[in-house]
Amino acid sequence: MTAISERQQRAYIASQAADMRVNVELETEGMTLNIGPQHPATHGTLRIIVKLDGELVVAADPVPGYMHRGYEKLTEVRTYPQVNTLINRIDWLGSFANEVPFILAAEQLMDVEAPPRAQWIRTLLFELSRIANVTLFLGDMAVQLGAVTPVFYAFRDREYVLNLIESATGGRFHPNFDRIGGIKDDLPKGWIAETKQVMVKVNAFCDELEALLLGNEIFNVRTRGIGVIPPEVALSYGMSGANLRASGVDWDHRRDTPVGLVYDKLDWKVWTHPDGDSFARYWVRLQEVREAAKMVIQLCDGLPPGPIMAKVPRIIKVPEGEAWVATENPLGEMGYYVVSKGELVPFRVKIRSASFNNISIVPWLLRGVYVPDVITILASLYFILGDIDR
Amino acid sequence: MSAVVLAELAYWQVSILRVLGLLAAVLLPSGTIVYLFLFKMMSFMQSRLGPMEAGPYGSMQLLAEVGKFLQKEDLFPDGADRKVFAWAPIVVVASTFIMYTVVPFGPDAWFANIPTGIYFALAVSSVSVIGILMAGWASANKYSLMGGLRSAGQLIAYELPLVLAVLGVVIQAGTMDMQGIVAAQRNGEIFGIGFIGNPYIITQFVGFAVFMIAMQAELTQPPFDMPVAESELVAGYLTEYSGFRFLLFFIGEYATAGAFSAIAAVLFLGGWSLPGIGFDADIMNVLGPIVMLTKMMLIVFLVMWFRFTYPRLREDQLQIFAWKYLIPISLVNIAVTAVLKVAF
Numbered sequence: 002m003t004a005i006s007e008r009q010q011r012a013y014i015a016s017q018a019a020d021m022r023v024n025v026e027l028e029t030e031g032m033t034l035n036i037g038p039q040h041p042a043t044h045g046t047l048r049i050i051v052k053l054d055g056e057l058v059v060a061a062d063p064v065p066g067y068m069h070r071g072y073e074k075l076t077e078v079r080t081y082p083q084v085n086t087l088i089n090r091i092d093w094l095g096s097f098a099n100e101v102p103f104i105l106a107a108e109q110l111m112d113v114e115a116p117p118r119a120q121w122i123r124t125l126l127f128e129l130s131r132i133a134n135v136t137l138f139l140g141d142m143a144v145q146l147g148a149v150t151p152v153f154y155a156f157r158d159r160e161y162v163l164n165l166i167e168s169a170t171g172g173r174f175h176p177n178f179d180r181i182g183g184i185k186d187d188l189p190k191g192w193i194a195e196t197k198q199v200m201v202k203v204n205a206f207c208d209e210l211e212a213l214l215l216g217n218e219i220f221n222v223r224t225r226g227i228g229v230i231p232p233e234v235a236l237s238y239g240m241s242g243a244n245l246r247a248s249g250v251d252w253d254h255r256r257d258t259p260v261g262l263v264y265d266k267l268d269w270k271v272w273t274h275p276d277g278d279s280f281a282r283y284w285v286r287l288q289e290v291r292e293a294a295k296m297v298i299q300l301c302d303g304l305p306p307g308p309i310m311a312k313v314p315r316i317i318k319v320p321e322g323e324a325w326v327a328t329e330n331p332l333g334e335m336g337y338y339v340v341s342k343g344e345l346v347p348f349r350v351k352i353r354s355a356s357f358n359n360i361s362i363v364p365w366l367l368r369g370v371y372v373p374d375v376i377t378i379l380a381s382l383y384f385i386l387g388d389i390d391r
Numbered sequence: 392m393s394a395v396v397l398a399e400l401a402y403w404q405v406s407i408l409r410v411l412g413l414l415a416a417v418l419l420p421s422g423t424i425v426y427l428f429l430f431k432m433m434s435f436m437q438s439r440l441g442p443m444e445a446g447p448y449g450s451m452q453l454l455a456e457v458g459k460f461l462q463k464e465d466l467f468p469d470g471a472d473r474k475v476f477a478w479a480p481i482v483v484v485a486s487t488f489i490m491y492t493v494v495p496f497g498p499d500a501w502f503a504n505i506p507t508g509i510y511f512a513l514a515v516s517s518v519s520v521i522g523i524l525m526a527g528w529a530s531a532n533k534y535s536l537m538g539g540l541r542s543a544g545q546l547i548a549y550e551l552p553l554v555l556a557v558l559g560v561v562i563q564a565g566t567m568d569m570q571g572i573v574a575a576q577r578n579g580e581i582f583g584i585g586f587i588g589n590p591y592i593i594t595q596f597v598g599f600a601v602f603m604i605a606m607q608a609e610l611t612q613p614p615f616d617m618p619v620a621e622s623e624l625v626a627g628y629l630t631e632y633s634g635f636r637f638l639l640f641f642i643g644e645y646a647t648a649g650a651f652s653a654i655a656a657v658l659f660l661g662g663w664s665l666p667g668i669g670f671d672a673d674i675m676n677v678l679g680p681i682v683m684l685t686k687m688m689l690i691v692f693l694v695m696w697f698r699f700t701y702p703r704l705r706e707d708q709l710q711i712f713a714w715k716y717l718i719p720i721s722l723v724n725i726a727v728t729a730v731l732k733v734a735f
Contacts (some may be wrong), residue, residue, distance in 0.1 A: 042622045056537070056706065062538035144623045147613050147703025219702050310664050372537070373705045375619050376623045 002189075031059065036373075042145055042154060042376045045386025047360070051367065051375065059377060061367035063360055064357050068390040076350040081181060081317050084260050084347065088337075089175040091354055092388040095134030095331040097126045097166065100179040103262040103350075106326040106339040107181050110319045115261065118307045119183035124262045125300040126169065126178065127328075128293040132203055133162045134331035135243075135290050138383045139210050142283055145380035146223050152212055158206040161199045168192060181317055183310035193301045200294040207291050215284065224280035227376035228366050238365070239358040242333025243380060247285045249278035254329035263329070267299050280379035286383070313358045318345060332388055354390055356384035409502045409727045416491050416502075416680075420649035421642055422688055426453055427688065428695040429645075436699050453574055460641075463634035468531055472630065475529035480632070480639035482522030487513045487643050493542060495664050497572050497679030498671045508569035510563065512654055513554055516609065520546045520649065523618065526640075527628040538627020541706055542611065542618035549608035549615075552601050555721035558657045558726040559598040560591050573662035590661040597666040597724045599659045607694055608646070608709070610696040614701040615709060648691055656686035 002174075024117040037048035046067035053061040060319035072091065088103055089096045095334030097174040101123060108114065115123070140155025163173045163389045168187055178185050214220045230240070235248040245252055253263040253271045272288040274281035333355025359382055367375055400408070430452060434441030442449030467473055473717030493508035495501040505511050520543055527539015561567055564575035592599050608615035619627040629640055656662060663679030664670060704712065 032533060041625060143702060147616060147620060147622065148701060149613075150437050150699050153439060157438050172623070211731075213700075217702065220705055222708055223702060223705060371705060371707065373617070373620070373703075374624050380622075 004355040017037060017182070029373045037064075037383050042379055043386075044141065045389075047384070047386060047389065049363065049367075049375070049379075051372075053372065056372045058367050058370050058372065060076050061325075061364050061375070063363045065357070065360070065389045070387050070391065073352055076347055078346060080345045081347065084350070085179060086175075086177050088352070089177055090387055091136065091334070091352065091391055092330065092385045093174060094137055094173075094269075094385060095130035095168070096175045097130040097178060098134075098328070098330045099335065100177070101262070102326045102328045102330075102335055103127060103337045103339070104179045104181055105328070106324040106337045107317075107319055108261065108342055109326060111181065111317075111324045112320075112340065113182045113311050113313055113315070115183045115311055116308045117263075117305045118187075119311075120261060120263050121291065121300055121304050122184055122188060123179065124264065124308065125196075125297060125304075126166065126176070127262065128296050128300070129162055129166055131293045132290055132297070132330045133159055133166065133291075135286050136203070136206065138286055139207075139283070140255045140288065142184060142380045143210075143214055143220075144384075146220065148214070148220075153215060154206060154209060158202055163204055165192070165196055165199055176369055180310065180313075182313035183308070187309050188304075193304070196301055197298055200298050204291060205296045207287055207294075211287065215287070221280065222383065223373075223377055224275075224283060227279045227280055227370070227374050228381060229276070229278045230362065230366065234365070235257055235277070235360070238362040240333070240362060241355050242329065242331075243285045243289060243360065244272045244282055244333065244359050246271065247281035249273055249275045254327055257330060258327070260326055260328070263300075264296075266303070269296050269299075279377050282381040282383070317344070318343065318367055319347070327353065331385065331387060333359060354388045354391060356386075356388035357391075360384050392638075412500070413488065413491055413502050414533075416496065418642070420653070420684060421645040422453055423684070423688065424645045424648055424691050424695075428691060432695060433690070433699055437708055439453050441512070441725070448626045450713075457638065460634055461639040463637075465634045465636065466629045466631070469691050470507065470531035472529035474532070475525045476631075477636070479522045479529060480502050480636045480643065481642040482525060484639050484646070485520065486515055486518035486603045487646040487650055489518070490647070491653070493569055494650070494653045494657060494683075495573060495663060495679075496677040498657070498673075500663075500676045500679055501570070501627070504570060505568075507567040509528070509557055509567050509572070509658070512569075513550075513557060513651075514602070514646075516651070517546065517550055521645065522643075530628065530631040532618075532631050534624045538618045538620075538624045538630070541624075542628060544706070545618060545709060548710050549717075552713060552717035552721050553605040553609060554720065555725060556598040556602040556605060557658060559595050559721070559724050562725065562728050562732055563591060563594065569657050573657060573664055574670060577636035577666075584700065588661060588664070588666060590659065592659040595659065595724075596670045597659050598722065598728075599655075601721045601724070602659070603690075603693060604717060607697060607711075608713070610648050610651060610694065610735060612648075612694055612698045614697065614704050615702055616698075617706050618689065621703065622702060639641045647693060647715045649687060651691035652687040652694070653683060655690050656683055660686045662686075673720055 028195040032053045034051050034053050036051060037043040038046040048064040048067060050062045050064060051058050072087060074089060079087060084103065085100050088099045091099045124230035136155050136159045143151035166176060167173045169192055170178040230248045232248045232250045235245050235250060251271060251273050256271055258330035259265045269292050272285050274285050321341055321343040325336060325338045325339045329335050335355055339347050342348040366378055430441045430449065441450035445451040445455045467476060490512050493505055493512050494504040523542045524539045526668065527535045560572065564572045566572060574588055577588040611618050619629055632640060663683045665678060665682060668675060
């Protein structure tokens with residue numbers, strides 16, 4: 002911890018100097034640069050106010066809220082199935098994953114359990130949305146670093162996954178497929194075989210990116226040792242997901258608390274990386290896509306027969322009570338704290354989304370780096386604006 | 392033939408012909424580069440088709456783009472230094488035009504035959520830095536300013552390895568005259584084998600590699616595109632430009648790519664001359680430009696290949712790369728070349 006406090010001390014002195022707008026040696030002025038709300042690197046409307054000394058960042062302050070849509074309040078005037086439609090829009094790249102924890106929380110309150118086939122299909126779609134989400138990161142990180150080609154490969158291969166999600170659920174981006182007590186429909190004919198073929202393509206994409214980027218010397222010098230987050234700092238800022246695992250913390254909701262999903266029946270591995278830098282975050286996510294593809298194939302093989310809906314009343318009234326369910330979403334831990342007063346609508350829903358906590362480390366992390374590294378770090382932290390602002 | 396025709400014309404007529412030829416020499420390669428590499432090759436590398444609607448295989452896309460830029464409003468940001476802002480793109484394009492003047496395309500197809508041609512070309516190539524600095528400063532935009540300053544630092548750092556790499560060729564050819572360098576490569580021989588002459592890419596391969604890297608940086612193409620890094624600085628010094636002035640910068644960028652590749656073709660690939668056809672044959676005034684264009688496109692292909700593959704370096708890493716690696720390597724290259732020149 003001493004290293005951290007020393008670093009913070011230095012950063013504090015530097016920011017004081019920038020505030021005084023005096024650099025004693027050269028008598029230069031600091032510059033305040035407004036990155037965002039409209040900036041290519043924030044892929045959304047995140048605003049970061051950075052104070053610069055030359056190209057060196059002395060202080061950074063993220064200003065979220067430009068996309069705040071008031072979802073927590075809106076859920077209070079919507080019935081449970083309607084809330085499902087709404088929360089699809091939180092992390093819009095892996096939409097299905099947003100629905101699952103909320104539905105699981107409602108099921109917990111109603112004391113309903115989905116039949117096994119529904120649980121397996123849920124897990125299957127959950128992992129597919131993880132692939133759809135993280136493959137885009139794998140390309141986007143490269144484009145933030147200046148390599149334009151990988152992002153097109155990412156969009157190309159992500160398209161197959163989106164087609165799968167569309168043919169199963171009817172929605173490419175916002176499936177709205179999960180129901181309290183099960184799922185809306187069974188899988189279409191021939192879907193399983195097609196999914197296995199697509200997983201081969203996803204694996205090939207991962208190999209391609211590994212060859213194109215991970216071995217590239219420029220990629221290495223741009224990411225290794227940039228934005229190092231020690232494990233205790235990552236935990237103290239409430240980070241989760243691949244960002245946390247890249248710092249060497251072996252923590253994954255899928256393995257530790259597999260509520261309502263069938264991860265405990267699969268053979269898979271939680272990847273961690275000891276370095277905690279941008280490279281580690283990229284590497285961990287790349288391995289997670291591979292792991293997700295592996296899981297999808299296992300899920301396809303082991304899909305049990307049976308019904309897809311449990312018995313639930315037509316009009317859903319959730320009994321009085323409180324429930325907290327969190328799952329390991331593509332971006333990290335996502336949880337819903339649902340309070341019900343026994344009515345058609347929830348009394349209060351607290352949404353814990355991963356990106357909001359993940360970017361809370363930005364002011365700490367961006368001190369003392371160069372402007373290009375700001376972009377590397379932001380890209381490697383990987384946030385979705387809808388997931389920050391809700 | 393043309394030598395005879397040119398001799399019969401008055402000076403002003405020859406001058407007009409040369410100016411028209413220069414326009415063609417600047418615009419034709421840059422158009423080819425943009426269509427062939429930026430539109431099509433980039434698309435094929437990224438598993439997409441690129442422009443397909445305007446004309447067969449999108450071949451009229453360039454006209455559509457130019458038409459689009461001409462229609463756009465010529466914007467000046469509030470607080471911009473209007474005069475400097477307006478002149479910056481012209482300075483950049485002018486430096487490119489002047490660079491082309493010393494490039495020979497045939498025995499008589501040249502625009503200005505200066506005895507120290509290569510020296511002149513490298514000198515005027517740095518004038519574009521002034522234009523870029525002007526653009527960065529006059530835009531009254533922090534991103535533009537950072538882009539302009541990065542660009543100045545980068546171009547100054549890479550001017551040195553560029554000149555030092557060329558020096559090896561100059562030592563070997565024994566002349567700074569571009570035509571002389573072409574002739575030296577044509578008449579040269581390697582260990583007695585002389586039927587293709589001695590393109591200096593064979594003996595000066597270190598110089599060629601350094602020249603290509605420095606050229607990539609001079610052209611601010613990835614992996615050295617920090618001045619316009621779109622994910623960091625939005626578009627650097629280009630951020631505030633629109634319409635025709637943006638188009639001028641755009642032409643400047645790709646015409647400079649053409650100019651540098653033309654110089655590289657003359658220095659390392661043997662220029663316009665073809666083995667088997669006489670050095671002063673009149674037919675070379677027609678074939679020479681075609682040969683040159685082919686060689687230029689080969690070199691731009693390399694530049695673009697790197698561009699579409701690599702991520703971007705950081706500004707300090709770029710400077711370290713220039714000062715710690717490229718300059719020492721090119722200095723060693725010069726020393727070795729000089730020793731071997733005396734020895735053989």
